[in-house]
Amino acid sequence: MRRSNSGCSALLIVAVVIVGFVVLLRFNAPQTMPTVIAPPNPATSTPEENAISRLLREGFGEDSTPLPTVAIPEVMPTIPPLSIEQDMTPIVVGAGDVQDSSVAVALVVTPTPPPPTATPSDDEELSATQVDATRDPNSWQPPALIPPISKNPLGYDHYWFVRPLDANANNWVLEVYPYGTDGPSQENPLRQHHGIDMSNRIGERVRAAAAGVVIWSADGRQDEVDYFQNSPSYGNVILIEHYNQYRGQKLFTLYGHLSAAFVQVGDIVEQGQVIGLVGNTGQVTGPHLHFEVRLGENRYGSTVNPVLWMVPYVGHGVIAGRVLDASGNYPSSLQDIPVTIRRVQDGRTEATTTSYIYLNSGSDINDDPNWEENFVVADVPTGLYDVIAIINGQRVVERLEVLEGMTNWVVLQPEERPTEVPTESP
Ligand SMILES: [Zn+2]
Numbered sequence: 267m268r269r270s271n272s273g274c275s276a277l278l279i280v281a282v283v284i285v286g287f288v289v290l291l292r293f294n295a296p297q298t299m300p301t302v303i304a305p306p307n308p309a310t311s312t313p314e315e316n317a318i319s320r321l322l323r324e325g326f327g328e329d330s331t332p333l334p335t336v337a338i339p340e341v342m343p344t345i346p347p348l349s350i351e352q353d354m355t356p357i358v359v360g361a362g363d364v365q366d367s368s369v370a371v372a373l374v375v376t377p378t379p380p381p382p383t384a385t386p387s388d389d390e391e392l393s394a395t396q397v398d399a400t401r402d403p404n405s406w407q408p409p410a411l412i413p414p415i416s417k418n419p420l421g422y423d424h425y426w427f428v429r430p431l432d433a434n435a436n437n438w439v440l441e442v443y444p445y446g447t448d449g450p451s452q453e454n455p456l457r458q459h460h461g462i463d464m465s466n467r468i469g470e471r472v473r474a475a476a477a478g479v480v481i482w483s484a485d486g487r488q489d490e491v492d493y494f495q496n497s498p499s500y501g502n503v504i505l506i507e508h509y510n511q512y513r514g515q516k517l518f519t520l521y522g523h524l525s526a527a528f529v530q531v532g533d534i535v536e537q538g539q540v541i542g543l544v545g546n547t548g549q550v551t552g553p554h555l556h557f558e559v560r561l562g563e564n565r566y567g568s569t570v571n572p573v574l575w576m577v578p579y580v581g582h583g584v585i586a587g588r589v590l591d592a593s594g595n596y597p598s599s600l601q602d603i604p605v606t607i608r609r610v611q612d613g614r615t616e617a618t619t620t621s622y623i624y625l626n627s628g629s630d631i632n633d634d635p636n637w638e639e640n641f642v643v644a645d646v647p648t649g650l651y652d653v654i655a656i657i658n659g660q661r662v663v664e665r666l667e668v669l670e671g672m673t674n675w676v677v678l679q680p681e682e683r684p685t686e687v688p689t690e691s692p
Pocket residue numbers: 459461462463555556557
């Protein structure tokens with residue numbers, strides 16, 4: 267009898283549960299199966315058509331600086347010309363010259379005299395001013411890795427952002443004008459670079475590096491909040507504040523010189539969403555995307571090196587490091603000095619860069635909070651390299667293996683020279 271009773275009870279419980287479940291389903295049915303379709307968001311649906319017509323209606327960028335830029339004041343120097351055309355004939359650009367960019371592809375910069383401390387045998391390999399300006403943008407480029415990546419065992423890396431251009435656009439970072447530097451010419455330095463440049467045709471799609479909210483989408487000259495230091499050089503510019511913060515600090519990305527913007531302030535964007543088109547508005551000598559990362563505050567003086575935030579290519583890593591004197595300091599005399607990356611396998615120079623410049627201006631560039639680097643080289647193929655610099659007359663070489671998808675760290679510091687040479691009696 268006990269078995270029979272407990273069996274009945276169990277059946278009853280099951281029946282009650284089933285009835286309850288059916289009732290629940292009925293009550294919830296209208297919510298789980300909506301019949302009303304939300305109206306399309308004009309900012310995100312068919313973005314090309316709606317946004318462009320809106321932009322034209324609003325006269326977006328109408329009064330931007332036309333190209334080629336002429337009579338640029340000395341305090342606002344221009345970047346080297348690098349447009350993308352089929353004509354591959356290299357042109358020679360004198361130091362500081364700005365040529366017609368219509369045929370400029372491979373840029374050869376006239377070498378400047380070697381620093382007085384350099385020995386003649388070192389001049390050739392260490393002259394960062396004599397370089398191929400960049401890789402051929404029309405050449406094949408590998409796909410990018412998928413963010414976020416942080417392979418460094420100490421968690422120093424933060425490759426959180428997708429590349430802001432399509433894979434078949436030019437994603438190589440312009441080598442002669444990296445972050446924190448003033449360009450290839452010693453005589454006619456450019457404005458210190460707070461971002462990186464990627465030369466591209468007008469109209470290439472620009473994509474949000476990560477999800478976030480658009481907080482600026484207009485000509486930079488309308489700045490009333492000191493995002494751009496009232497500089498006309500940005501042209502049409504988009505700023506995104508990202509949902510992800512970094513160690514409690516806000517994170518922003520900036521996209522400059524655009525020909526069109528498909529988003530407006532307040533729009534929510536997804537990672538990889540098309541937000542605008544490459545252009546040549548503002549102070550430029552050729553169409554390109556100027557890309558910045560800002561950490562903490564959305565200010566001109568809050569930038570960090572975007573190369574340490576944007577995923578490298580498959581099969582590539584990033585070299586970052588410190589140039590230091592024998593005492594471990596980074597005085598102004600060591601700033602803006604050439605660093606050469608040479609492949610061990612065949613002695614070929616893979617890349618050159620120059621170390622950061624600090625102007626102590628309050629709107630300075632910044633090193634990474636983890637790495638505290640003073641130079642960075644983007645997208646180096648994996649392999650073994652010698653990293654070379656002449657520091658206070660001493661040639662310093664450090665061998666380094668570059669691994670994929672991470673920051674490969676190197677310190678270039680000469681050995682302390684003995685102040686007294688011990689004399690030996692014969
Ligand atoms: Zn730039």
